[in-house]
Amino acid sequence: xxxxxxxxxxxxxxxxxxxxxxxxxxxxxxxxxxxxxxxxxxxxxxxxxxxxxxxxxxxxxxxxx
Numbered sequence: 001x002x003x004x005x006x007x008x009x010x011x012x013x014x015x016x017x018x019x020x021x022x023x024x025x026x027x028x029x030x031x032x033x034x035x036x037x038x039x040x041x042x043x044x045x046x047x048x049x050x051x052x053x054x055x056x057x058x059x060x061x062x063x064x065x
Contacts, residue, residue, distance in 0.1 A: 008017045013029035013036075024030040 007020050009020055009023070010016065011018050011025040011029050012023050013033040014025060016025045018025045024033065
């Protein structure tokens, strides 16, 4: 029960134990993680564009005062 573990980190994509110097366990995980980040960034841009569009419509239809 007192076994010592080697220093390690976990893959950013799948969570497997990896060497302390490597953020990913293999190139496939790296590519999947970057693709997921790109999708999330694009979703955020779309949400911001939608919010700005709704504010513009509200200002135009609300009469502004």
